[in-house]
Amino acid sequence: MSSDIPPRRPGRPRSEQADEAILRAARELILEFGVQSFSMDMLALRAGVSKPTIYRRWGTKEELLTDAIGYASEQTVIPDTGDALLDLRQLLEQMLGSLEERFGGKIASAHKMIAGIIDSQQSLQQYEENFIRPRRKAYREIIQRGKRSGQIREDADEETLIDLVSGSYFYCLLFKPQEMTSGQWLQQVWRLLEDGIGKLRT
Amino acid sequence: MSSDIPPRRPGRPRSEQADEAILRAARELILEFGVQSFSMDMLALRAGVSKPTIYRRWGTKEELLTDAIGYASEQTVIPDTGDALLDLRQLLEQMLGSLEERFGGKIASAHKMIAGIIDSQQSLQQYEENFIRPRRKAYREIIQRGKRSGQIREDADEETLIDLVSGSYFYCLLFKPQEMTSGQWLQQVWRLLEDGIGKLRT
Amino acid sequence: MSSDIPPRRPGRPRSEQADEAILRAARELILEFGVQSFSMDMLALRAGVSKPTIYRRWGTKEELLTDAIGYASEQTVIPDTGDALLDLRQLLEQMLGSLEERFGGKIASAHKMIAGIIDSQQSLQQYEENFIRPRRKAYREIIQRGKRSGQIREDADEETLIDLVSGSYFYCLLFKPQEMTSGQWLQQVWRLLEDGIGKLRT
Amino acid sequence: MSSDIPPRRPGRPRSEQADEAILRAARELILEFGVQSFSMDMLALRAGVSKPTIYRRWGTKEELLTDAIGYASEQTVIPDTGDALLDLRQLLEQMLGSLEERFGGKIASAHKMIAGIIDSQQSLQQYEENFIRPRRKAYREIIQRGKRSGQIREDADEETLIDLVSGSYFYCLLFKPQEMTSGQWLQQVWRLLEDGIGKLRT
DNA sequence: GATTAATCGAGACGGTACGTCGCGTCTTTCG
DNA sequence: CGAAAGACGCGACGTACCGTCTCGATTAATC
Incomplete structure (x- = not known):
């Protein structure tokens, strides 16, 4: 009102x-x-x-x-399937799909744009506000639901987790874009994150 | 002759x-x-x-x-302290140091460098060959030693692990450079990776 | 009504x-x-x-x-002192005064005004009708009085005389404005006109 | 050399x-x-x-x-026929001819240019140097020859004479361009100047 | 030692894009 | 209806950049 x-x-x-x-x-x-x-x-x-x-x-x-x-008017729809992993996958697919739609399928040419954005402190900041921040918010919500549902440990640091996922998302976008579309990428990332790398785990 | x-x-x-x-x-x-x-x-x-x-x-x-x-002439020294975490930290510090040395110590302006690299497909490719690839080789070796020493699970996927660490490294360099220098960043990443996010863990 | x-x-x-x-x-x-x-x-x-x-x-x-x-509402007062030279001087001073009054006293910037007038055919025409024409009428009257009083030869062509005086008035306003205010200008012009340039004169 | x-x-x-x-x-x-x-x-x-x-x-x-x-690269040819009046006429015809040639015969449209020149102090100054000054030099030479040949009184002020001629030239160009081409204008100006306006003359 | 060939600096060049300004019109809302 | 505010189409302005070019002046290796 x-x-x-x-x-x-x-x-x-x-x-x-x-x-x-x-x-x-x-x-x-x-x-x-x-x-x-x-x-x-x-x-x-x-x-x-x-x-x-x-x-x-x-x-x-x-x-x-x-x-x-970009990304400014992009409305982020936070998926809610009950399964945190599924939600995360859908969110990332949303992001990939948006990229593909905008660039006509040539994800590989995204790096030009990204470079342009990164280069200017101002653009970077705007990008951070309009794209990064809402995505992180979405991530955070999914993670919290995951904690409640028991898929994610209560004491896992949320921000660090988001850094890891987002970071590797951009990294792979830049250096191995062809592996991004297949969906394998998220699968493997999730498995590693779920199990952890510590030996004691088993 | x-x-x-x-x-x-x-x-x-x-x-x-x-x-x-x-x-x-x-x-x-x-x-x-x-x-x-x-x-x-x-x-x-x-x-x-x-x-x-x-x-x-x-x-x-x-x-x-x-x-x-270009990082054409960059040589990589793979640390070997016996502790995989420590090795990793030293490798990352080496990378930061290289940035600093090459461009005068201002990590805060790292984004300009990264933008420079990303900007040109050609440059990106050369960077991948001359910098990324040897680093990944170093990571891989450290991880394998970690597996042998018991710090890292045998069945953790190496490439994915490298993606996660390198990715969040660049990501944080761009979006939260001030937290990079303190060393906290690696600490938290490592802890999360070690323990995993799965509930069953505890 | x-x-x-x-x-x-x-x-x-x-x-x-x-x-x-x-x-x-x-x-x-x-x-x-x-x-x-x-x-x-x-x-x-x-x-x-x-x-x-x-x-x-x-x-x-x-x-x-x-x-x-535009000088639409400008009224011309024709001086009549009995001395044609004096009348002429007063008429010219009137013109200078009008310029000063209208545009704030800076004769030095007269060229801006003149440029403004000349710039548009329309403006030039209106200026001609509202300002030039009445001034020429005033000149003519003064000259005729001068002829009657004996200061000016009977057979001197009036229009040509007006052209000479008005012309050099604007010309000097543009190219040597500082000499205009002193009054020397009119003095010299008058002397030359009075005596003529012909050798036989003396 | x-x-x-x-x-x-x-x-x-x-x-x-x-x-x-x-x-x-x-x-x-x-x-x-x-x-x-x-x-x-x-x-x-x-x-x-x-x-x-x-x-x-x-x-x-x-x-x-x-x-x-303009007028910059315009080379001034100072005529020398032995008759100062003729020289003067030829000089003025040279100027008119140059105008006509440049403007394709439409002298009337010269005022736009002149306005443009006058408007900016800088342009005006440049115009003064490149066009006005050499013309005045030419005038001066003709006048001096006229004095030597006896057509012009020794004690006639040269600068004032030039002001009168040049001034009425521009004035008539602006306000009665159609009378300029006929050649009558110069005739009349010259006669008036030669005889002077003083009564004693006869 | 003279010749030759590539280099150097300085800077002009065609082409193309940039971001701004000006004119006169159009579209709102408020009196 | 008029007025203030300001957006709009059109088109020009003067500047920056890229990659090429044309100069005269160096600077070695070759003849």
Whole structure:
């Protein structure tokens, strides 16, 4: 019931059609020509929009790309099947699927984007807020459910666990992308994490 | 008498000072401004060298960056203290040290380096061959010793374990660099990996 | 009861404050930045008025400039001291004074004004009608009085004489403004004109 | 024999073809579309030259226009017929002819250019140096010859005389361009100047 | 010792993209 | 209806970068 969302600035409101047209065109161009060949002039042409209209919304090509490829408006659906492992798998598949959808199946070319994001402290921070943080929140919830259901030890450190899973996710995305899609990756990671590496285990 | 010395082309030989000056300047610029803002004109200026002199040596900005960042000549020393955890820690410290040495001690700007590596497919591949692969070999050896000494379960999958450790290493380097130096990070990762997350454990 | 008041269109009447604010701001901006750098956006900002409010009154930047610079309401007082030279001097001082009054006393920036006038064909024409023409009429009267009083030869061509005086007036205003204020300028012009340049004269 | 002209800066020298192509294209475009519609992009296209190549030579559209229309490289040929009046006429015809040639006969559109020049103090100064000053030098020489030949009084002030002629030249160019071409203008100016306006003359 | 061939610095060049500004119009909401 | 606010299409501006090129000046190895 808290309706403090629409302060309604004076003046002509920004066209939502423009927003959509720009983002749609941006994604098309990225898929067609790649991130490196992506140009704002071409984008304006394709979106049927003037350059100032783009720059009113995004201050920089970089910011636009981050939004277009990313992850900003991506709504995270936290799966809840009752099985923590299954939930985790579905969450990761969601992320992979999103990547594939955006990049037209060529996950291998994701690294260009990632590099662009990492390079600027600002982009990195924005990425952290818009993508990383909600994912970690989702992870955390799944882990907590896993603890309650007994699949995960009560005293396992959640943050460290998330670091391990997310980290290896990105790492494998970069260095062995072809193994990511098969689903084997998560299987093995989970098994190792579940059992632990300690000898006493058996 | 097969002389390894190249056929010695006629004409003025290339200045070796130029090579060094270019690479040094390139590394400085990457650290100062990031890969995305890196420009060949600025490089020429900083290195006190003309652009053709650069392009005579590297055909492309990308090739140059690959070499400048490149870990081609990096040698890996595999620690052997008898304690797998300690070995692992030392190996990771070696990696951090290499970063620091190469780029002047500021781990906080590690993301610029990583971005530089990721940015070019070529660079990424070379990095994989010259840096990642030997490190993984070192990891593998440490893990195997750990298995023999009883610190690590025999049936823990080595590659997956390496993925987890290396992955979270880079991940944390990017998103929580301040926690990396303290050493806490490895401690917690190790503990979680050792115990596993499975409930049955206790 | 035929009321001269206009039909009183329905709706909110136009703000007269706006008219004044716009014209005043326009003159300020012309003096500060020159005609070429004059922009409608800056004008709206400076006048505290929205752009449509300006365009409701003037259809075009050019029309507005014409009005802002415009000497529409200028009234000419023809001096009559009995001495044609003195009259002429007073008329010229009147013109200088008008410039000063309208644009804040800085004759040095007269060239900005003149540029403004010349810039638009429309403005130039209006200036010609409202300012130049009455001044020429005044000149003509003074000259004719000069002829009657014997200061000026009967057969000197009036229009050519006016061209010479007015022309060099503007010319010197542009290229040697500092000599204008001293009064020397008119003195020398008059002397030369009086004596003529022909050798036979002496 | 003083050959201190060619300091020969290092680096690739600027292409003289480019200089010519740019100026030629600029004049074409001005004649075809007018000064207002003149654009640097179109110029680059027409001249077969890149924009930076233009901006290396002229810092601003304004400067380029000043050079293209003007007057910079205009070599002043000082006529010498033995008759000062004739010389003067020829000099002025030279100036008018140059205008006509550059503007394709439409002298009336010269005022746009002049306004542009006048507006910026810098342009005005450049114009003064490159166009005004050499013309005044030419005037001065003609006047001095006229004095020697007896056509002009010895004690007539040269600068004032030049002010009068040049001033009325520009004035008539602006306010009665159609009367300029006929040649009547100079005739009348000269007669008035020769005889003077003083009554004692007869 | 002269010639030759590759190098060097400096910097101009074509092409292409960037991000900004200006004009005149359009679209809101508030008086 | 007018006004303030501001977004919009169009198009130009001046700058940065890349990789190539053209100069004159070095600098060895070869003749």
